[in-house]
Amino acid sequence: MKAMLIDATRCVGCRSCQIACKEWNNLPGEQTEFFAAKGYQNPRDLSAKTWTLITYNELKVNNRFEWVFGKRQCFHCQEPACATACPVRALEKTSAGPVVYHPNLCLGCRYCQLACPFKIPRFEWHSPVPKITKCTMCADRVAAGLEPACAKACPTDAIIFGERETLAAEAENRIHRNPRGYVHHVYGKDEVGGTCVMHLSNVPFAELGFSPNLPRRSLVQHVQHAMQPIPFLIAGLGIALGAISWIVNRRIELQEKEQQQCPQPTHDSPQ
Amino acid sequence: MVHSNVAMIIGSNVVENHPVAAKWLTRTKEKGAIIISVDPRYTRTSSFADIYCKMRSGTDIAFVNGMINYALQNNYIHRDYVVAYTNASFIISDKYSFQDGLFSGYDPSTRKYDRASWAYELDAQGNPQKDPTLQHPRCVFQIMKKHFARYDSETVCKITGSPRDIYEQVCRVYTSTWAPDRVGVWLYAMGTTQHTHGTQNIRAYSILQLLLGNVGMAGGGINALRGESNVQGSTDMGLLFHLLPGYLASPTKADANLAAYIKNYTPKASDPKSANWWGNYSKYITSLLKAWYGEQATRENDFAFHYLPKRSADYSWISLFETMYAGQIKGLICFGQNPAVGGPNANKERLALHRLEWMVSVDLWETETASFWKRPGVNPADIATEVFLLPACSSVEKEGSISNSGRWVQWRHKAVEPIGEAKSDLWILDALCKSVKQEYASDGVFPAPILHLAWNYGNGESVDAHREPDVQLVAREVNGNFTRDTSVQGKAFQKNDQVPSFALLQDDGSSSSGCWIYCASYPGLEAKDNQMARRNKQDAANNIGLYPSWAWCWPMNRRILYNRASVDANGNPWDARRWVVRWNTEAKRWEGDVPDGGWPPQEKLPFIMKPEGYAGLWATSLVDGPLPEHYEPLESPVSNLMSSQQVSPAIKLWHTSNKEMNLVGDFARFPIVGTTYRxxxxxxxxxxxxxxxxxxxxxxxxxxxxxxxxxQQKGIENGNRVIVETARGKMEGYALVTRRFEPFQLHDKVVHEIGIIWHFGYNGLVQGDSANVLTPHIGDANTMIPEFKAFLCNVFKKEGGA
Known part of the structure; x- marks a missing residue:
């Protein structure tokens, strides 16, 4: 099974991965202002248009100032709660590793969002027929024998791609070779039954915004029993909210079109 | 870099601005190397380093001179290397002196040095006198010891504001590379060069690297991380105002004819062990003239030397814009340049553009410069400049070469067709030249230099929008060919054969070369002969990652310069584990990298581009001193602790010669140090x-x-709008409040520094004020590069702002 290993000690925060993700997956740029979160982070959060995000964490660790960069994206669980929660199997764990998404099946119920322990899936609030979106581990590239776009673009090999077992061993090895350079934990190796995206860090994972106390066993059983009666209710709510959003967005679009038709000065003054 | 034991990163934010280079630092770090980051601000590079030491902008020389002092006082030097390969043992004239920040020979009325007293003492044969014991009180080594002793760590830290314990740790760790089997690499970028003493900053780095024996070694050297992907290529090709291609001097009025030019620039060496490679000057200039003027360059007409323009003024950036501001320049062609954002004192430079009759902008987008006439706050009706915008291709829309920081010349193929009417730079230049030629054909004061240009790149006589010049022909011309049947060093060549090596170029007109250092990059007439297009991943015999068949590297595919300094007198590597070259005593030849000349060990000295053959700890070629000395930036919060010379005594002071719009701020009004970055x-x-x-x-x-x-002092919170002001201008931006900038404790006060990104302007999808409205018109004493990196400013929360 394929997986990715992300080593925060190698990451230099250049964000080539963020751009490569948008480029490969045809995701539009978001309109942002200054820096929406901590440090240089932009956009504010994952969204339907942003599937991966670098976080900037200014920390004091062992009395030493550290600036550590974290990468947020889907963990591609070995036993994904999102796929279990999905009433129509729109989310699917592939044998190759990626958890993929079939938009033609999706009801837009957002059940997966509630089920995901990492709060990854996002909803297309701006679309008339909103779907769930998230990182696909570039399943199309993986199927073609390529590595995911973010791993390909990373200039410092902070993101590497390969067989899960090999990467897990490599992660353990790095800790073993440099025990003072790492927190002694491969995040994702065992969390929620193991994930196909694993992380190494030199600071406690909680400092990078990772949930520190996830159970080691899979969440699948949990999800099936507790939440299966609800999906269709949520689907209804989703459709209603989607409709409102569509109307609002349509108005904005029309307004923009009108503005474009008016003659405009070629150059606005800077704000 | 991957072979280094210690990496020093100063004046460079390599991780942010050269992420691919950072990959190799990552690898060396994982092998156990120690990474040091020295910067006024804790950057993404610092986050990656093992040691971060802060340093106030503009104090590099104090910082590094202190490291040199530490090495000299503790004898942490590679002594064999220093004695054998540097000018440490050379005796200096007894007329040399240094007092209160001034070297001997200074004339305050011209702000220039007469450098005669800095010269070596010569023996009867004209060779420098030496004392290999390094004991003579006037030998370079002893003069250095005395000069640098003033830079003890306490004094240094009072100037730089570095924490003394961390500074001493940096000294200790870096100078540990004096051992022959330890190597340190030095990385710098525009944080080093863009100062009034930028050249001397690099001199200080060079001196330390030479004392430690780190030059010519795998994992060593002084590495300029270039500010543009092809800056190396552009300087190689003579884009700087004082150079012709191949680092030949651009002639001045003093060079009345070719013989005078050759005499003025060809260094002489009387030591038979000195290769004195620049002794071949005549061959390179003659071959260049043959490349440019072809059949029209003959021995009878001095190879058309009189066609070359003779430099009569300072054509550096600041000087050009001052002249333009004074209304003395009619037209400007901006090829991929955006002075309205990138130039220092940008408010003045924008106004200078108003005085032009015409301006051409060749770019991918309509830049701030291209639209200066309709920028916010001006009325287009008030500006008479005629502006042309020529859409240019991006790098993936054209074919050609790119030369990287390591001098690798890599051929790139075209990936996609250009958009719209965009044309390659080559097409635009070709069309421009042909059109100018046409104009001169009917009229002109001195038409011959234009009309006689050898100009044929395979796309016909006239300008044709659909016919691209053949860039392979350009590359072949840059390499050069034989202009007639000839025999050189016992080898016969026919007319039009490509020259296989610059060692075969001649000064009798029988060879041409558009840039002698690129000779051997294209030794045949077929596309397959293009060495720059090679993509073979086989490594050299030493297996240190030279990849000699991947692309091509000037000179002569030599991957590490001065590699003959990486071995001892018998040709045995100082460090056998990562050897660069070594002498094979049986085969009687060098192995590994292409050596700096194939002579056996001891026959020639390793620093072949220096007239004496030795690396220069002491240099007489710079106008502002034979050794680096600390001076404050033009605008500084403190008085110079080292001497009563506040700023470099040899810099040109624009604010005294051209007073208009060249105000200089003082500490009382502008108490904060400002810097800019990317x-x-x-x-x-x-x-x-x-x-x-x-x-x-x-x-x-x-x-x-x-x-x-x-x-906190200023009542500014993260995300507030703030105004930054200097004596030249003011700009607005968002405040990013961070622990990554800390105050500096200097000898008499605490000083704060702020930093601004300089990428913004009034065009584009996202817009903002340009940081360069803040920076002054002042340049380095040698290169005139503007001092972008250190100035005085003040910052306020914007009233009514968020």
């Missing part, structure tokens, strides 16, 4: 990135980084 997400003046939605999303506006203490 981020990963944007490129230079921003046209290529602020027009891309993905990159605009990441960094959508100008921000000003302010330390927590200063922000």
């Amino acid at each position: 981020v990963s997400e944007h490129w230079q003046a921003g046209a290529m990135t602020r027009n891309l939605p993905w990159l605009s999303e990441l960094v959508p506006d100008v921000f000003v980084e302010i330390g927590v203490d200063l922000a």
Whole structure:
């Protein structure tokens, strides 16, 4: 099974991965202002248009100032709660590793969002027929024998791609070779039954915004029993909210079109 | 870099601005190397380093001179290397002196040095006198010891504001590379060069690297991380105002004819062990003239030397814009340049553009410069300049070469067709030249230099929008060919054969070469002969990652310069584990990298481009001193602790000669040090990135980084709009309050520093004020590069702002 290993000690925060993700997956740029979160982070959060995000964490660790960069994206669980929660199997764990998404099946119920322990899936609030979106581990590239776009673009090999077992061993090895350079934990190796995206860090994972106390066993059983009666209710709510959003967005679009038709000065003054 | 034991990164934010280079630092770090980051601000590079030491902008020389002192006082030097390969043992004239920040020979009325007293003492044969014991009181080594002793760590830290314990740790760790089997690499970029003493900053680095024996070694050297992907190529090709291609001097009025020019620039060496490679000057200039003027360059007409323009003024950036501001320049062609954002004192430079009759902007987008006439706050009707915008191809829309920081010349193929009417730079230049030729055909004061240009790149006589010049022909001309049947060093060549090596270039007109250092890059007439297009991943015999068959490297595919300094007198590597070259005593030849000349060990000295053959700890070639000395930036919060010379005594002071719009600020009104820099997400003046939605999303506006203490004093919170002001101008941006900027404790006060990204302007998808409205017109004493990196400013929360 394929997986990715992300080593925060190698990451230099250049964000080539963020751009490569948008480029490969045809995701539009978001309109942002200054820096929406901590440090240089932009956009504010994952969204339907942003599937991966670098976080900037200014920390004091062992009395030493550290600036550590974290990468947020889907963990591609070995036993994904999102796929279990999905009433129509729109989310699917592939044998190759990626958890993929079939938009033609999706009801837009957002059940997966509630089920995901990492709060990854996002909803297309701006679309008339909103779907769930998230990182696909570039399943199309993986199927073609390529590595995911973010791993390909990373200039410092902070993101590497390969067989899960090999990467897990490599992660353990790095800790073993440099025990003072790492927190002694491969995040994702065992969390929620193991994930196909694993992380190494030199600071406690909680400092990078990772949930520190996830159970080691899979969440699948949990999800099936507790939440299966609800999906269709949520689907209804989703459709209603989607409709409102569509109307609002349509108005904005029309307004923009009108503005474009008016003659405009070629150059606005800077704000 | 991957072979280094210690990496020193100063004046460079390599991780943010050269992420691919950072990959090799990552690898060396994982092998156990120690990475040191020295910067006024804790950067993404610092986050990656093992040791971060802060340093106030503009104090590099104090910082590094202190390291040199530490090495000299503790004898942490590679003594055999220093004695054998540097001029440490050379005796200096007894007329030399140094007092209160001034070297001997200074004339305050001209602000220039007469460098005669810095010269070596010569013996009867004209060779420098030496004392290999390094004991003579006037030998370079002893003069250095005395000069640098003034830079003890206490004094240094009072100037730089570095914490003394960390500074001493840096000294200790870095100078540990004096051992022959330890190597340190030095990386720098524009944080080093863009100062009034930028050249001397690099001199200081060079001196330390030579004392430690780190030059010519795998994992060593002084590495300029270039500010543009092809800056190396452009300087190689003579883009700087004082150079012709191949680092030949551009002639001045003093060079009345070719013989005088050759005499003026060809260094002489009387030591038979000195290769004195520049002794071949005549061959390179003659071959260049043959490349440019072909059949029209003959022995009878001095190879058309009189066609070359003779430099009669200072054509550096600041000088050009001062002259333009004074109304003395009619036209400007900006090829991929955006002075309205990138030039220092940008308010003045924007106004200078108003005085032009015409301006051409060749670029991918309509830049701030191209639209200066309709920028916010001006009335287009008031500006008479006629402006042309020529759409240019991006790098993937054309074929050609690119030369990287390591001098690798890599051929790139065209990936996609250009958009719209965009043309390659080559097409635009070709069309321009042909059109100018046509104009001169009927009229002109001195038409011959234009009309006689050898200009044929395979796309016909006239300008044709659909016929691209053949860039392979350009590359072949740059390499050069034989202009007639001839025999050189016992080898016969026919007319039009490509020259296989610059060692075969001649000064009798029988060879041509458009850039002698690129000779051997294209030794045949077929596309397959293009060495720059090679993509073979086989490594050299020493297996240190030279990849000699990947692309091509000038000179002569030599991957590490001065590699003959990496071995001892018998040709045995100082460090056998990562040897660069070694002498095979049986085969009687060098192995590994292409050596700096194939002579056996001891026959020639390793520093072949220096007339004496030795590396220069002491240098007489710079106008501002034989050794680096600390002076404050033009605008500084403190008085110079080292001497009563506040600023470099040899810099040109524009604010005294050209008073208008050249104000200089003082500490009372502007108590904060300001600096400018780039981020990963944007490129230079921003046209290529602020027009891309993905990159605009990441960094959508100008921000000003302010330390927590200063922000508290000023009542500024993260995300507030702030105004930054200098004596020249003011600009607005978002405050990014961070612990990554800390105050500096200097000898008599605490000083704060702030930093601003300079990528922004009034065009593009995302817009903002340009940081360069703040920076002054002042340049380095030798290169005139502007001092972008250190100035005085003040910062306020914007009233009524968020």
